[in-house]
Amino acid sequence: MTQTRSGSKLVWDTVSYAVLILLAIVCVGPIVWTFLTSIKVEEDIVTRSMVYFPTRFTFENYVKLWSQSSYPTLVTNSLIVTSMTVLICLFTGTVASYSFSRFNFAGRTQLMLAYLIVRMFPAVLMIIPLFIVMRQVGLLDSTFGLAVAYTSFLLPLFVWMLKGFFDSAPKELESAARIDGSTRIGAMFRIVIPIARNGLVATCVFVAIAAWNEYLFALMLTTSQGSRTWPVGLQLMVGEFQLPWGMLAAGGMISILPVIILFAIVQRVMVAGITAGAVKG
Amino acid sequence: MSRVLYTAANPPARSAWEAINPMRMIGELSETRYWMYLLLLPSALLITAVVLYPTLYGIQLSFREMRLNRPALGTDWVLFKHYARMLADPIFWTALRNTAVWVTSSIALEFTVGLIAALALNRNLPGTKVLAVLILVPYFLPNVVAGHMWALMLDPRLGVINDLLVKTGLLTGYKAWFADPSTAMAAAIIVEAWHSFPFFTLLIMAGLKGIPTDLYKAADIDGAGPFAQLRLITLPMLKTIIAAAVILRVIGLVNSPDLLLILTNGGPGRATQVLSLYAFQTAYKDFNFGYAGALSVVMFILLMGFAWAYIRLSKVNQD
Amino acid sequence: MATLSIKGVRKSFGSVEVLKNIDIELEDGGFLVLLGPSGCGKSTLLSIIAGLEPGSGGDIVIGERNVNNVHPKDRNIAMVFQSYALYPTMAVRRNIGFGLEMRKVEAKERDAAVQRAAELLQIEHLLDRKPGQLSGGQRQRVAMGRAIVRDPDLFLFDEPLSNLDAKLRVEMRTEIKRLHDRLGTSVVYVTHDQIEAMTLGTKVAVMKGGVIQQLADPQTIYEKPANMFVAGFIGSPTMNFLAGTLEQMDGALALRHGGATLALPGLEQDAQAFIGKQVVAGIRPETFYPGQGQGTLSGTVDVVEPTGPDTMVILNVGGQLLTARLGSRGRPKLGDTMTLGVDTAAINLFDPESGNRI
Numbered sequence: 031m032t033q034t035r036s037g038s039k040l041v042w043d044t045v046s047y048a049v050l051i052l053l054a055i056v057c058v059g060p061i062v063w064t065f066l067t068s069i070k071v072e073e074d075i076v077t078r079s080m081v082y083f084p085t086r087f088t089f090e091n092y093v094k095l096w097s098q099s100s101y102p103t104l105v106t107n108s109l110i111v112t113s114m115t116v117l118i119c120l121f122t123g124t125v126a127s128y129s130f131s132r133f134n135f136a137g138r139t140q141l142m143l144a145y146l147i148v149r150m151f152p153a154v155l156m157i158i159p160l161f162i163v164m165r166q167v168g169l170l171d172s173t174f175g176l177a178v179a180y181t182s183f184l185l186p187l188f189v190w191m192l193k194g195f196f197d198s199a200p201k202e203l204e205s206a207a208r209i210d211g212s213t214r215i216g217a218m219f220r221i222v223i224p225i226a227r228n229g230l231v232a233t234c235v236f237v238a239i240a241a242w243n244e245y246l247f248a249l250m251l252t253t254s255q256g257s258r259t260w261p262v263g264l265q266l267m268v269g270e271f272q273l274p275w276g277m278l279a280a281g282g283m284i285s286i287l288p289v290i291i292l293f294a295i296v297q298r299v300m301v302a303g304i305t306a307g308a309v310k311g
Numbered sequence: 312m313s314r315v316l317y318t319a320a321n322p323p324a325r326s327a328w329e330a331i332n333p334m335r336m337i338g339e340l341s342e343t344r345y346w347m348y349l350l351l352l353p354s355a356l357l358i359t360a361v362v363l364y365p366t367l368y369g370i371q372l373s374f375r376e377m378r379l380n381r382p383a384l385g386t387d388w389v390l391f392k393h394y395a396r397m398l399a400d401p402i403f404w405t406a407l408r409n410t411a412v413w414v415t416s417s418i419a420l421e422f423t424v425g426l427i428a429a430l431a432l433n434r435n436l437p438g439t440k441v442l443a444v445l446i447l448v449p450y451f452l453p454n455v456v457a458g459h460m461w462a463l464m465l466d467p468r469l470g471v472i473n474d475l476l477v478k479t480g481l482l483t484g485y486k487a488w489f490a491d492p493s494t495a496m497a498a499a500i501i502v503e504a505w506h507s508f509p510f511f512t513l514l515i516m517a518g519l520k521g522i523p524t525d526l527y528k529a530a531d532i533d534g535a536g537p538f539a540q541l542r543l544i545t546l547p548m549l550k551t552i553i554a555a556a557v558i559l560r561v562i563g564l565v566n567s568p569d570l571l572l573i574l575t576n577g578g579p580g581r582a583t584q585v586l587s588l589y590a591f592q593t594a595y596k597d598f599n600f601g602y603a604g605a606l607s608v609v610m611f612i613l614l615m616g617f618a619w620a621y622i623r624l625s626k627v628n629q630d
Numbered sequence: 631m632a633t634l635s636i637k638g639v640r641k642s643f644g645s646v647e648v649l650k651n652i653d654i655e656l657e658d659g660g661f662l663v664l665l666g667p668s669g670c671g672k673s674t675l676l677s678i679i680a681g682l683e684p685g686s687g688g689d690i691v692i693g694e695r696n697v698n699n700v701h702p703k704d705r706n707i708a709m710v711f712q713s714y715a716l717y718p719t720m721a722v723r724r725n726i727g728f729g730l731e732m733r734k735v736e737a738k739e740r741d742a743a744v745q746r747a748a749e750l751l752q753i754e755h756l757l758d759r760k761p762g763q764l765s766g767g768q769r770q771r772v773a774m775g776r777a778i779v780r781d782p783d784l785f786l787f788d789e790p791l792s793n794l795d796a797k798l799r800v801e802m803r804t805e806i807k808r809l810h811d812r813l814g815t816s817v818v819y820v821t822h823d824q825i826e827a828m829t830l831g832t833k834v835a836v837m838k839g840g841v842i843q844q845l846a847d848p849q850t851i852y853e854k855p856a857n858m859f860v861a862g863f864i865g866s867p868t869m870n871f872l873a874g875t876l877e878q879m880d881g882a883l884a885l886r887h888g889g890a891t892l893a894l895p896g897l898e899q900d901a902q903a904f905i906g907k908q909v910v911a912g913i914r915p916e917t918f919y920p921g922q923g924q925g926t927l928s929g930t931v932d933v934v935e936p937t938g939p940d941t942m943v944i945l946n947v948g949g950q951l952l953t954a955r956l957g958s959r960g961r962p963k964l965g966d967t968m969t970l971g972v973d974t975a976a977i978n979l980f981d982p983e984s985g986n987r988i
Contacts, residue, residue, distance in 0.1 A: 042537065046431040046439070053428050054445040056505065060460040061448070063471055067463060080474040122353035129350035141351065148362045150614055152566045154590040155607035158372060158600050159365035182361040185354055202715035205682045208702040209709045209786075210776070211732025213338035214346055224719045243453035245569050250595055261455040265573060275463055282456040293451050297444055305517035342701050344684075 061286070068092070068279035075275050091280035101281060103255060104263035107173055108242055108285075111259055114177035115184060115241040116234050122181075123188040124230065128218055130189065131196035132204065145186040156182055157250045164251060171253045179247050184237045191236060191303045195229025196222065232299035235292045242289065260285050373604035380598040393605035402581060402589060403606070410585040412496060413503075413571075414564045418557060420504040425511025430545075432512070433519040450509035458573035461502040465489065489575050492582035499574050499583055506570065507563070511556055518552035519545070554625040558618055565614055586610050632693030632783040633658045634679070634816055639688030641674055641840075648674050649840045652688070656833060661810055661817045663831035665824060667863070671840040672820045673788060679818060680786055681705050692783055703732070708777035709786040712793060714769045716761035716776075723757040726775045733780075747779040750809075767798045774806075778813065787819040791826065803829060824864050828852065836860045855978060858985040861912045867942060870913045870952045873982060876904045885911050888948030893925045896975040901988050904979070909988065912978040915942070918954035923971020927952070931962045945970065 067075055071088050074081040095101050130142055160179050161170065169175030199222050207217035223230065245261040252258045264281045267274055293300070340346065373393055377386050397403045432443050449457065464472045467487035476482035488498040522545065530540050546553075568588035571577065577584035577592070587610060594603035634656040641649040649671045656662045664672040677683040679690055681702035690697050697705050708729070716725050723744055724731070730740040748754045751771045761769060770790065777785055790806070791799045807830055810817055821827055827834050828848045836843045836851060836859075844856035855861035861869045874887035883894040883901060892911070901909070929947035936942075941961055943954045945968060954970055962968050979988045 038537075043434070043436055046434050046436055049427060049431045050439055050442045050446070053424070054442045057446050057449050057509075060457075060464060060505075061452075063464060064456075064460045076469060080469070080471060082471075118357070122357055125350040126354035129347045133347035135347050141355075145358070148358060150562050150566075150611075150618065151362060151366050152587065152590070152607045152610050152614070154566075154568075154587055154594065154603065155369040155611060156362065156365045157591070158594050158603055158607075159368035160361070161594075162600070163365065163368070178357075178361060181357055182365070185358060186362075189354060200713050200715060202711040202713050203717060205677075205680070205702075206709065206711060206715040206776075207717070207728070208682065209680060209705075209707060210729035210780075211703040213341045213701070213703065215338055215341035216732075218341075221717055221719075225717075239451055243451075243455075245453070245455050246567065246572070246591065250591075261453055264455055264459070273466075275466075275469070278459050279463065282459055286452055286456050289451055289453070290448065293448070294444070297447070301447065301513055305513055 064279045064282055067275060068283050070276065072276060091276040092284070095277045095280045095284070099267070099277070100255060100258075100263060101260070101284070104258060104260040105284070107257055108259040108261075110173045111177050111180070111248075111257075112238050112241045114174060115180045116238050118177060118181050119185050119188040119237050120234060123185050124192065124223070127189045127192040128196055128222070131193045132201065132218075132222075145189055148186050149183060153183070153246055157247060160247075161250055170251060171257050173257045176248060176251050176257060176259070177241070179251055180241050180244060184240055187240070188233055188237050192226070192229060192233045194303055195226045195233065198229075199225045228296075228299045229303055232296045232303050235296050236300055236304065239289050239292060242285075369604050370608055372600055373602075373608045375601050377600040377604075378598055379600065389601065393602045394609075396602065397605060397609065402584065403586075405581045406584045406586045406589045409496070409581075409583060410565060410587075413500065413583075413585050414561055416497075416500045417503045417507070417564055418560055420500060421508040421511050421560065422553070422557070424504065424508040426515055428508070428512045429515035429519060430541075432516055446512060447509045449506050450513075452506065454506070454569040455573055457502065457506045458570055461498075461505070462489070462574060465498060490579055492579050495575055495579060495582045499571055502574060503564070503570055507560065510560065514552050514556045515549060518549040522548045550625060554621065558621060561617060561621075562614060565610060632816060633660075633691075634662070634784060634818065635689070635691040636675070636679070637689040637691065639675065639678060639690065640686045641671070641678060641683070642686050647840060649678075649685075652840075652842060654835055654842070654845060656816055656818070659814045659816055661819065661830055661832045663827040663834045664818065664820045664837060665822070665827040665831075665834055665863075666837035667822060670837040672837050675837075676786055676788055676818060676820045679784075680707060680709055705784075706780075706782050707784045707786055708780050708782040709788065710773045710777050710790045712789040714761075714773040714793075716769055716772055718761050721758050721760055722753070722764070722772050722775075725761065725772060726757075726779050729776065729780045743779050744775075747775040750778065750812075751775050751805075766794055767802065770794060770798075770802055771805075774809070778809065778815075782815065785815055785817045787817065787821075789821055790819075792821070792823070806830060824866070828864075836863060838863075853976070854987065855912070856987055858910065858912070858980050861978060861980070861987075865914060867915050867953045867955070869978075870915065871980075872911045872913060872947070872950060872952065873908065874911065876901060876907060876909045876979070878905055885909070887950065890927060890929075890948050892927055892972065892974075894974050894977060895924045897977060897979070898975060899979050899988055901979050904981070904988055908982050910980040910982050912980060913952070913972060914976060915953045915955040917973040917976045918952075918956065918970045919973070920956060920968075921971055922969065923973070925972040925974040925977075926969060927972060928967060928969040931964055931966045931968050934961060934964065936961065943968070 066084060068091050069087045069089065070081065070084040071086050071090070074084045074086070130138065160182070164170040164175045164179070169178065203221050203225070204214070204217040207221045208214065212220060243261065244259075245265070248259045248262045249265075252262060260281070264278065264285070267278060267281070340349070374388055374390055375386055376384050376389050376392075378384055428446055432439055432446075464470050465488045467473070467485055467490065470485065473482065473485040476486075477484065486494070488494050526544050526548075527540060530544055535543065566587055568585060568591050571583050571585060571588050572591065575583040577588050586606060590603045590606035590610065593599050593606060634654070636652055636654040639649060639652040640647070652675060654662065664675060666672050674683065678685040681690075681697065681700060685698075692705060692707070716722075717728065720728065723741075726747055727740045727744045730743060735743070744757070745754070748757055751774055753768065753771045753775060756764060756768055756772065761772065764772065770793075773790070787806070791802055794802060803826055810830070819826070819830060831848055833845065834848050834851050835845045838859055844851055844860045846856075851860060852864055855864060855869075858871065862871070872885065872887055872892070874885040874892070877884050877886055877891075879891070879893065883897055883905070885892045885894060894911075927945075927947050929945040929952070931943060932946045932951060933944040934941060935944070936958065939958060940955050941958055943956055943962060945952050945954060980986065981988055
């Protein structure tokens with residue numbers, strides 16, 4: 031009996047390892063391949079017989095991308111838009127999330143539901159009016175306009191995700207602080223926000239990644255070098271016939287580097303936040 | 312014990328500045344009963360401005376003529392003209408069908424792979440923490456990069472996947488996956504599933520942690536095998552979380568045309584044309600905002616209907 | 631130090647009334663225990679006293695000051711929470727001193743006060759640790775330190791011992807009593823544990839459904855419970871309720887229950903009006919003793935539960951089960967017929983219709 035039990039455990043352990051390793055290869059493989067492509071010379075990319083491991087390495091693609099294309103500008107624009115999005119979410123979303131987490135008031139459930147439902151609105155349905163309105167108020171093709179547009183789907187996400195982190199700080203802490211001599215706002219900044227600090231960072235990173243990655247709004251709402259972000263710029267590099275694979279790969283690698291680094295740093299807290307936000311929603 | 316400290320009856324001396332100190336005034340404000348609403352105000356205003364107003368504007372646009380590239384047509388009310396046109400528009404029906412295929416196949420694949428990964432990770436075998444992180448990476452990658460990575464690997468002339476398939480004998484020659492109407496959708500679904508299955512893994516893992524291990528011990532003693540345990544304990548216990556994940560993914564898949572826009576742009580022909588992409592192209596390429604608005608309104612209504620029905624169904628099943 | 635007056639305090643959430651017209655007066659230096667099952671409104675009442683929640687009506691007066699519109703921070707109170715609510719990001723020293731820091735007390739004076747409080751509670755060696763590094767009992771002490779360092783008018787305790795294990799709970803209970811005796815500050819203490827209420831309180835308010843069932847000193851509450859709820863809630867094992875008809879027998883009162891009759895000589899209560907009517911006799915388990923007595927009941931032994939010092943015997947008297955707490959000697963056997971005497975002076979009679987003490 032015990033024989034078969036430990037035997038079946040061994041089988042399942044082996045299957046689990048096999049599945050996980052296979053999945054990990056499938057998940058990371060494309061990234062590795064893209065990286066290899068980015069450091070290959072042109073002849074090794076466009077070739078009759080597949081070159082798996084390049085014999086010659088080159089950073090030519092990166093140099094070319096950085097010096098001969100508008101990529102530096104694109105990345106700068108993306109950085110500006112991303113920072114602005116995070117700041118807007120941080121200033122308006124943190125207090126909203128705190129309010130939802132801490133207080134019971136008339137209309138709370140309905141409002142929270144509203145913050146959830148706006149995520150269901152089709153992007154296209156909002157993009158068209160946003161285009162018209164932004165054109166009227168002169169925010170079309172501006173980094174600030176794009177950042178504001180991003181808050182339409184990222185602010186509700188931010189509020190919900192952060193609420194999960196606030197919820198895990200006991201309510202009694204504020205009561206204690208208020209009796210100890212703090213005002214409500216004092217308790218919020220002195221006690222609760224410092225406790226939820228990791229969650230706040232993770233939530234900001236999540237929003238930052240989403241803003242950094244966004245393509246559709248950027249495509250519609252930016253029209254020139256002045257505010258175009260990197261996903262749009264990278265896509266524009268795709269010519270009709272000859273694809274500049276080396277440069278595309280290099281651009282891709284540069285753009286996902288910050289994402290992967292940030293993800294690696296805060297992944298555990300962020301994963302907890304995404305799950306909590308989605309589960310309660 | 313120390314005697315008299317500063318108390319309410321014996322406060323520290325306050326300078327004149329204290330009376331008008333803005334920090335103190337905000338502090339006082341925070342003690343009022345309107346404080347929770349004040350905290351909500353900035354975000355509520357912003358969401359009203361960038362979500363509610365545009366949405367309502369978009370809905371009313373769907374009843375109007377608006378073509379940016381043909382201003383001569385004016386912006387008059389046309390009532391249900393766009394909706395009537397939609398019914399007679401073969402592309403709309405193709406896109407609707409493709410959307411159904413795109414959404415259901417992607418979710419089926421994402422859910423299956425996501426569940427398997429979560430079950431394997433939940434065994435907490437040594438060394439799998441690192442694998443968990445690697446498996447989650449695709450979810451955080453930009454659509455643009457994910458699309459290009461796969462376009463590169465599936466390229467008809469230099470794609471590594473073609474090469475591997477030919478070398479292992481599964482394929483006789485390189486295939487143009489995205490150029491062939493019979494494989495374009497399937498290829499796009501695989502890319503989408505690769506990109507998004509970690510979302511299911513994430514949520515299912517969280518759900519698995521919430522299932523008491525005693526249940527499995529009891530099932531072991533009762534003689535239930537691993538598949539019976541999956542069917543009778545794991546899946547029923549995960550019902551709510553799976554329902555939430557499916558709804559969120561359906562919303563995502565229906566609403567965002569990003570990946571298809573990058574990979575195929577709806578082609579070849581209309582083989583991968585979905586509703587969101589059609590609506591976006593109508594707005595972005597044709598500047599026909601009225602018709603694009605009508606298309607997105609229909610999408611929105613379909614989504615709402617789906618979400619409502621799905622929540623109802625999963626609730627009924629729970630009882 | 632101050633008195634506390636709670637005058638006609640009400641609270642409702644929407645249409646649900648959780649507190650109905652609460653009146654309590656607490657003398658300076660008194661120890662008021664709010665006792666009741668969960669959901670009785672005791673914690674809500676404490677929150678209203680603290681100012682953390684607004685009441686829907688009534689007045690809270692601390693000392694001479696009506697504090698209805700005073701923020702919690704200005705009420706000069708201190709509170710110990712069930713979860714201790716220690717600030718996890720601050721070391722113990724700063725946790726204890728936080729209230730003084732908020733009141734802009736100078737660092738030197740503050741440190742001295744923290745030191746004194748820490749010595750009183752024997753936690754000097756913990757001052758530089760973070761709350762996460764402390765055991766449950768240590769956290770409890772830090773929470774108390776945070777309360778006493780400010781020398782407030784009023785201490786509020788919200789089930790402070792319920793997160794501790796049984797042994798520590800008894801220890802800390804004694805500690806709280808010692809502190810109260812030493813500092814003499816008025817206390818309001820919320821608990822669902824009757825032992826805490828009995829041992830600590832100078833005044834106990836038993837609450838149920840947002841209403842005070844009885845407000846008295848612990849002894850009175852135990853011996854003369856105002857109604858059957860209080861009688862049943864206080865005491866372990868719980869009071870026996872024996873229903874029967876009250877009769878006049880040989881010049882004294884007696885209770886007829888089924889075939890059995892329990893004479894009630896020496897009954898303090900005036901129950902003449904209930905002769906011939908149904909009443910419920912409340913009999914504490916420890917008022918039984920083996921053998922004959924002024925009043926006597928006999929029945930068959932149903933269960934025997936030795937607890938060490940005592941033996942609980944559950945006796946079937948004419949179909950009703952009564953628990954008797956007897957000495958540890960001479961354990962009866964199951965199924966035996968047993969006769970027990972009752973200290974009839976300690977019996978309380980209740981009106982079965984209203985549940986109130988006659």
